[in-house]
Amino acid sequence: MLGALIIVFREVIEAGLIVGIVLAVTRRVPRRGLFVAGGLAAGLLGAALTAVFAGALADAFAGSGQELLNASILALAVVMLAWHNIWMASHGREMALNLRNVGQAVADGSKTLTALAVVVAVAVLREGSEVVLFLYGIVASGAAGFRELLTGGLLGLALGGLLSTLMFYGLVAIPARHLFAVTTALITFLAAGMAAQCVVFLQQAGLVTALSGTLWDTSAVLPDDSVPGRVLHTLFGYVDQPSGAQALIYFATLAAIFSATRLAAPARGRSAS
Amino acid sequence: MKTIRLVAALALMPLFAAPALAQQASVRIVIKDHKFSPAEPHAPANRAFTITVKNLDSTAAEFESKTLRVEKVVAPGGEAVMQIRPLNPGRYHFFDDFHQDTTEAELVVE
Numbered sequence: 001m002l003g004a005l006i007i008v009f010r011e012v013i014e015a016g017l018i019v020g021i022v023l024a025v026t027r028r029v030p031r032r033g034l035f036v037a038g039g040l041a042a043g044l045l046g047a048a049l050t051a052v053f054a055g056a057l058a059d060a061f062a063g064s065g066q067e068l069l070n071a072s073i074l075a076l077a078v079v080m081l082a083w084h085n086i087w088m089a090s091h092g093r094e095m096a097l098n099l100r101n102v103g104q105a106v107a108d109g110s111k112t113l114t115a116l117a118v119v120v121a122v123a124v125l126r127e128g129s130e131v132v133l134f135l136y137g138i139v140a141s142g143a144a145g146f147r148e149l150l151t152g153g154l155l156g157l158a159l160g161g162l163l164s165t166l167m168f169y170g171l172v173a174i175p176a177r178h179l180f181a182v183t184t185a186l187i188t189f190l191a192a193g194m195a196a197q198c199v200v201f202l203q204q205a206g207l208v209t210a211l212s213g214t215l216w217d218t219s220a221v222l223p224d225d226s227v228p229g230r231v232l233h234t235l236f237g238y239v240d241q242p243s244g245a246q247a248l249i250y251f252a253t254l255a256a257i258f259s260a261t262r263l264a265a266p267a268r269g270r271s272a273s
Numbered sequence: 274m275k276t277i278r279l280v281a282a283l284a285l286m287p288l289f290a291a292p293a294l295a296q297q298a299s300v301r302i303v304i305k306d307h308k309f310s311p312a313e314p315h316a317p318a319n320r321a322f323t324i325t326v327k328n329l330d331s332t333a334a335e336f337e338s339k340t341l342r343v344e345k346v347v348a349p350g351g352e353a354v355m356q357i358r359p360l361n362p363g364r365y366h367f368f369d370d371f372h373q374d375t376t377e378a379e380l381v382v383e
Contacts, residue, residue: 241340
């Protein structure tokens with residue numbers, strides 16, 4: 001039962017933290033519920049489909065289908081997060097401070113909401129398909145300990161949801177004028193972590209072979225499959241045994257998004273901060 | 274223009290793909306009754322190789338190793354191939370993430 005709890009909990013916090021951040025980022029945007037729910041639904045549907053077609057998927061592209069799918073959806077999420085940050089830097093400040101023109105805000109909000117809905121869908125798809133496969137395995141193997149495992153899985157789901165909710169309220173408690181800076185930074189780290197994860201799948205597929213040596217090993221101090229390690233992994237891309245290529249892409253993505261966001265910000269906004 | 278690019282790509286492809294495949298060792302692992310066999314596979318040190326995992330169970334497995342840096346779902350009755358980087362000699366722990374209690378095993382690199 002503990003095993004089931006841990007597996008489901010682990011997957012749920014990854015997707016849940018991302019949903020929590022997206023909800024906090026879009027706190028003031030009308031109709032965001034619709035987009036986030038849409039993203040969730042698309043992600044769940046995608047997760048079920050990926051689980052059903054896991055076999056066919058693995059065989060595609062000379063046996064690297066799974067890696068290529070994972071790498072592409074991560075790359076898509078990175079692009080969407082980067083685009084959101086850059087777009088918000090150029091338009092978001094006025095939007096957050098001045099919502100008198102609600103009609104305009106709805107139109108503006110929708111643009112970046114679509115990007116964030118894609119990110120939610122991608123996060124749920126990735127983590128969800130593993131949960132679906134795991135829970136299906138429990139159901140299929142039947143009899144022994146079935147109920148216990150299912151209870152564990154559901155508890156994991158509840159705990160993961162709780163942690164994500166706490167994350168959301170933690171973010172929302174930040175005063176509005178600082179929230180923008182905090183979420184911009186959070187999203188940049190989130191994207192960099194995803195980009196590094198993308199490299200791992202390309203390495204596993206044999207497409208990236210350069211810089212494959214391990215840079216450091218902190219698995220004894222903070223293993224990345226522990227709960228704190230997992231949270232840090234999702235938020236900041238923490239890995240306890242990264243390869244050179246992972247670290248390189250991580251810092252390159254960080255630098256690229258930070259500088260693009262800065263460039264996109266109107267001069268007025270920059271001098272005011 | 275498109276044809277030229279395609280031809281160029283096809284002509285160049287063997288340069289990258291073929292040498293890698295030709296000299297690569299492969300480690301084969303079978304999953305049955307949620308157990309790996311062999312439980313202690315061996316692999317050569319300091320050169321890239323592939324791990325092929327065949328799942329004979331009726332439920333999905335997820336072959337995972339932190340130190341080998343791989344994570345891949347293996348469908349029931351399916352097979353998965355993973356590319357592994359050149360490794361230093363040592364023991365590398367791996368497991369099936371969906372059945373961790375019965376599947377702990379180690380790859381010996383020497």
